[in-house]
Amino acid sequence: MIYVDNNATTPMAVEVAQAMSQAYESAFFNPSSQHQAGQKAHRRLDDARETILNLLGAETTRFASDRLVFTSGGTEANNLALFGLGKETSGQVIISAIEHPSVSEAADQLAARGGKVRVLPVDGNGVVQFAELDRWLVEPTRIVSVMLGNNETGVLQPIREIAAICRDRDVPLHVDAVQGIGKIPVNFRELGASAMTLTPHKFHGPRGIGALVLNDRVTLNPSMFGGSQQLAMRPGTESVELAIGFERALQLAIETLPEAGPNMQNLRDRLEALLTDLIGADQIVIIGRDAPRLPHTSNIAFPGIDRQALVMALDMAGVACSTGSACASGSSEPSPTLIAMGLPEGVISGSIRVSLSRFTTEPEVDEVASRISQCVKRLQKS
Numbered sequence: 516m517i518y519v520d521n522n523a524t525t526p527m528a529v530e531v532a533q534a535m536s537q538a539y540e541s542a543f544f545n546p547s548s549q550h551q552a553g554q555k556a557h558r559r560l561d562d563a564r565e566t567i568l569n570l571l572g573a574e575t576t577r578f579a580s581d582r583l584v585f586t587s588g589g590t591e592a593n594n595l596a597l598f599g600l601g602k603e604t605s606g607q608v609i610i611s612a613i614e615h616p617s618v619s620e621a622a623d624q625l626a627a628r629g630g631k632v633r634v635l636p637v638d639g640n641g642v643v644q645f646a647e648l649d650r651w652l653v654e655p656t657r658i659v660s661v662m663l664g665n666n667e668t669g670v671l672q673p674i675r676e677i678a679a680i681c682r683d684r685d686v687p688l689h690v691d692a693v694q695g696i697g698k699i700p701v702n703f704r705e706l707g708a709s710a711m712t713l714t715p716h717k718f719h720g721p722r723g724i725g726a727l728v729l730n731d732r733v734t735l736n737p738s739m740f741g742g743s744q745q746l747a748m749r750p751g752t753e754s755v756e757l758a759i760g761f762e763r764a765l766q767l768a769i770e771t772l773p774e775a776g777p778n779m780q781n782l783r784d785r786l787e788a789l790l791t792d793l794i795g796a797d798q799i800v801i802i803g804r805d806a807p808r809l810p811h812t813s814n815i816a817f818p819g820i821d822r823q824a825l826v827m828a829l830d831m832a833g834v835a836c837s838t839g840s841a842c843a844s845g846s847s848e849p850s851p852t853l854i855a856m857g858l859p860e861g862v863i864s865g866s867i868r869v870s871l872s873r874f875t876t877e878p879e880v881d882e883v884a885s886r887i888s889q890c891v892k893r894l895q896k897s
């Protein structure tokens with residue numbers, strides 16, 4: 516099987532598995548225990564937190580101390596941000612039209628509880644349009660949440676510009692960077708966000724852990740109660756082993772990025788060029804092609820083909836890809852992201868997502884292109 520569904524999750528790097536396996540043997544203690552072993556585990560957890568913050572370009576000096584809250588994954592970190600970020604407990608929440616469901620459905624919940632939610636639109640390439648933002652921020656606003664790179668199209672968002680507007684109005688900006696980390700350089704301070712979500716299972720680390728990075732000024736109200744761990748912002752016994760896996764995965768992702776980034780982009784471009792040749796330029800739409808994109812994600816539509824049928828045919832042909840976000844797969848609901856982009860119905864219903872990783876090879880990409888083209892041609896005839 517050729518795995519090109521890396522935006523759903525990635526295989527764990529061998530070095531990460533080794534680091535975690537050692538930790539399971541030697542650092543299994545509860546970091547809140549008072550005995551020496553527990554205290555040692557606590558120090559190791561703090562080290563992992565500090566290393567991750569440094570690798571992300573957060574500030575951990577005496578003068579400014581950004582913080583990191585471990586969560587169970589990206590979904591929890593996004594929920595924690597949407598429900599808990601910001602000094603104001605009232606005030607509107609602003610998100611974009613293409614956020615992951617862990618942001619958009621959290622916002623729906625806030626709206627159902629009587630909160631005001633506003634949604635920034637996107638253009639035909641899936642880039643967030645923020646012309647209205649400054650005017651909207653005149654009203655009391657608790658947070659703005661806009662993702663770094665879209666999980667379905669890979670399209671990158673104008674975070675720095677949005678951050679500058681939020682900073683001028685003193686409103687915290689939360690950025691879901693889940694798909695960006697390990698694919699493009701990300702520096703938390705340079706991004707200008709107040710909070711950022713990430714999870715290592717998208718960059719060859721473990722599942723079951725994620726993080727919300729917070730700058731030194733933003734306030735986070737907890738969503739869970741019952742312990743003083745993580746400054747009571749997210750109570751519960753921490754997993755030192757998962758934190759160590761997270762740390763190792765991030766180190767590797769950043770070390771390999773200078774080579775892996777351009778490599779993934781070349782392979783992505785090669786796949787799109789091969790498919791265009793094999794299927795014909797008039798039978799294929801590369802979604803978001805004209806916008807800056809993450810290097811590893813390709814959302815390709817074959818108008819007239821049913822995307823579910825194509826993904827199933829590809830599965831039978833030994834190619835694992837998806838119809839969109841993992842959470843939406845299995846359902847035949849059209850993608851809200853593609854709808855927000857105003858794409859024609861035939862494009863939306865005929866689009867699949869192919870997502871690469873730093874372990875994807877050229878022969879794999881060539882084989883994927885050939886198998887997609889065979890399946891598309893077969894479905895076009897039926």
Ligand SMILES: Cc1ncc(COP(=O)(O)O)c(C=O)c1O
Binds near residue numbers: 590617691725
């Ligand atoms: C952009 C984005 N945000 C959040 C998530 C949720 O992360 P997790 O699956 O770790 O809960 C995902 C997962 O696909 C994602 O792609």
